[in-house]
Amino acid sequence: MFSSRYWREIPQRYRMEAAKCSGCGTVSFPPRLICPKCKGRTFEKVRLPDQGKVLTYTVIHVPATPFKDEVPFAIAVVELDGGVRITSQVVDCDPATIRIGQRVRTEFRKLQEVGDAGVLCYGYKCVPA
Amino acid sequence: MREVAIVGVGMTRWGELWEKSLRDIYVETALLAMEDAGVDRIDSMVVGCMSSGLFVGQEHLGSVLADYLGQAPVPATRVESACASGGLAIRTGFMEVASGMSDIVLVSGVEKMTDVDGGDATYALGTAADQEYECYHGITFPGLYAMMARAYMHQYGLTREELAAVAVKNHENGSKNPLAQFPMQVTIEQVIGSVLVADPLRILDCSPITDGAAAIILCPLDQAKKISKNRPVKIIGSGHATDSIAYHSREDLTSLEAVAKAAERAYKMAGVGPDAIDAVEVHDCFTIAEILAIEALGLVERGKGRTAASSGLTAIGGKIPVNPSGGLKSKGHPVGATGVAQVIELVKQLRGECGERQVKNARRALAQNMGGSGGSSIVHILEVG
Ligand SMILES: [Zn+2]
Numbered sequence: 001m002f003s004s005r006y007w008r009e010i011p012q013r014y015r016m017e018a019a020k021c022s023g024c025g026t027v028s029f030p031p032r033l034i035c036p037k038c039k040g041r042t043f044e045k046v047r048l049p050d051q052g053k054v055l056t057y058t059v060i061h062v063p064a065t066p067f068k069d070e071v072p073f074a075i076a077v078v079e080l081d082g083g084v085r086i087t088s089q090v091v092d093c094d095p096a097t098i099r100i101g102q103r104v105r106t107e108f109r110k111l112q113e114v115g116d117a118g119v120l121c122y123g124y125k126c127v128p129a
Numbered sequence: 130m131r132e133v134a135i136v137g138v139g140m141t142r143w144g145e146l147w148e149k150s151l152r153d154i155y156v157e158t159a160l161l162a163m164e165d166a167g168v169d170r171i172d173s174m175v176v177g178c179m180s181s182g183l184f185v186g187q188e189h190l191g192s193v194l195a196d197y198l199g200q201a202p203v204p205a206t207r208v209e210s211a212c213a214s215g216g217l218a219i220r221t222g223f224m225e226v227a228s229g230m231s232d233i234v235l236v237s238g239v240e241k242m243t244d245v246d247g248g249d250a251t252y253a254l255g256t257a258a259d260q261e262y263e264c265y266h267g268i269t270f271p272g273l274y275a276m277m278a279r280a281y282m283h284q285y286g287l288t289r290e291e292l293a294a295v296a297v298k299n300h301e302n303g304s305k306n307p308l309a310q311f312p313m314q315v316t317i318e319q320v321i322g323s324v325l326v327a328d329p330l331r332i333l334d335c336s337p338i339t340d341g342a343a344a345i346i347l348c349p350l351d352q353a354k355k356i357s358k359n360r361p362v363k364i365i366g367s368g369h370a371t372d373s374i375a376y377h378s379r380e381d382l383t384s385l386e387a388v389a390k391a392a393e394r395a396y397k398m399a400g401v402g403p404d405a406i407d408a409v410e411v412h413d414c415f416t417i418a419e420i421l422a423i424e425a426l427g428l429v430e431r432g433k434g435r436t437a438a439s440s441g442l443t444a445i446g447g448k449i450p451v452n453p454s455g456g457l458k459s460k461g462h463p464v465g466a467t468g469v470a471q472v473i474e475l476v477k478q479l480r481g482e483c484g485e486r487q488v489k490n491a492r493r494a495l496a497q498n499m500g501g502s503g504g505s506s507i508v509h510i511l512e513v514g
Binding site: 009030055056057058059060061062063064065066067068070073075076077078085086087088089095100111112123125 | 247248249251252255261262263264265266267268269271272275276277279280283324325326327328329330375376377378382
């Protein structure tokens with residue numbers, strides 16, 4: 001991943017910054033330039049809550065190349081409190097114990113090592129709450 | 130708008146075609162379609178291809194393929210909507226003929242997927258999802274559909290056996306299709322016992338990695354008799370819709386709204402509803418996708434798709450035959466070519482050329498092609514001319 005592509009996502013990946021529409025209150029993550037609900041164009045920067053629940057999940061056994069050393073790993077659609085949804089790995093637990101409805105919280109973790117130099121890319125992963 | 134007919138089809142057997150290049154498989158099928166239609170010239174060509182850039186390192190496909198087909202300087206347009214690129218190519222060609230811009234249009238789909246290894250193919254397919262907020266975290270395409278399957282199991286009580294029945298049916302149909310990549314029949318036990326790809330989906334729930342192409346010839350209906358000796362098949366409905374690119378942003382995680390919307394538009398244009406359809410090809414990239422697609426198309430009620438295969442409803446002799454070709458599951462899934470091959474199967478069904486897998490008295494048929502995890506879908510409705 002080229003550094004500019006990684007760098008510009010840092011506010012979202014490190015601090016989970018989202019955009020709250022000044023018109024209708026819809027929270028977009030990642031932030032957008034136009035509100036998908038009311039088409040408003042003014043936003044307030046907010047941080048997403050770190051608590052949420054699993055809506056659905058899978059355990060990846062056949063990965064894309066960048067994740068070939070990590071299988072099997074669990075990944076889920078998580079609805080954070082307040083309603084914003086993310087796709088995130090669920091770690092620090094046996095994947096077989098994950099359930100729909102389970103409470104989780106996000107933590108700051110290493111996500112990928114990229115390129116020959118092994119540049120470390122960080123972001124959020126979920127752990128059981 | 131002019132009425133549009135399909136007067137020629139061309140397809141070769143799909144598979145791991147290591148001895149052939151992308152341009153070879155394209156030209157072979159394009160020539161077959163032209164021969165089938167009985168035309169020796171075209172006014173324009175449209176090519177659907179998802180990712181020749183990542184799979185073979187070649188872009189600018191319109192020119193490459195017009196050149197190698199010996200048709201330069203005709204206008205050539207490449208279109209892309211991930212795995213729905215073939216369906217979008219048909220829609221683009223349909224609009225070109227309907228508008229009066231061109232009379233004879235060659236529409237193709239092509240994908241050459243086995244020049245890269247499995248991990249890189251998985252990566253390339255992942256570009257149809259949200260790269261930054263889905264794939265970046267390690268999700269794969271089977272993984273996205275596995276999450277749909279898990280959510281649907283939770284909501285509607287879908288069993289592992291009911292899911293496997295979709296693969297069993299489609300391989301049964303594909304065993305009667307000489308062009309299918311994997312014509313072998315499979316049992317429920319084999320599907321359930323096959324290796325895990327993304328829990329709960331196993332390898333026999335997944336469509337394969339395939340090299341392949343498919344081509345059709347479109348022309349105005351009122352010129353069809355003059356242009357070709359084949360009985361024309363009319364395109365009476367075309368619908369196209371999009372949805373959020375990230376699966377997690379969809380309000381209902383068990384529903385494919387782009388499919389429902391595209392179908393609604395196609396039914397409206399055709400002036401018919403789901404009851405009027407005799408044969409259906411849907412985008413069964415994974416077993417769960419067929420269940421969600423037939424629900425979104427209105428062929429069965431929400432939550433009832435789960436038993437459609439196991440009860441025989443969607444078998445060739447059933448009330449709503451789905452994927453008589455064997456579907457993506459058995460026929461293969463060269464992503465950009467799939468949407469065109471679906472329509473070829475239905476043209477052959479409507480012409481009554483399908484032999485052992487023929488749906489009796491088929492007069493009207495529907496094809497549903499899907500991009501990504503449902504970020505786009507294209508639906509076409511065909512009728513005997
Ligand atoms: Zn708003």
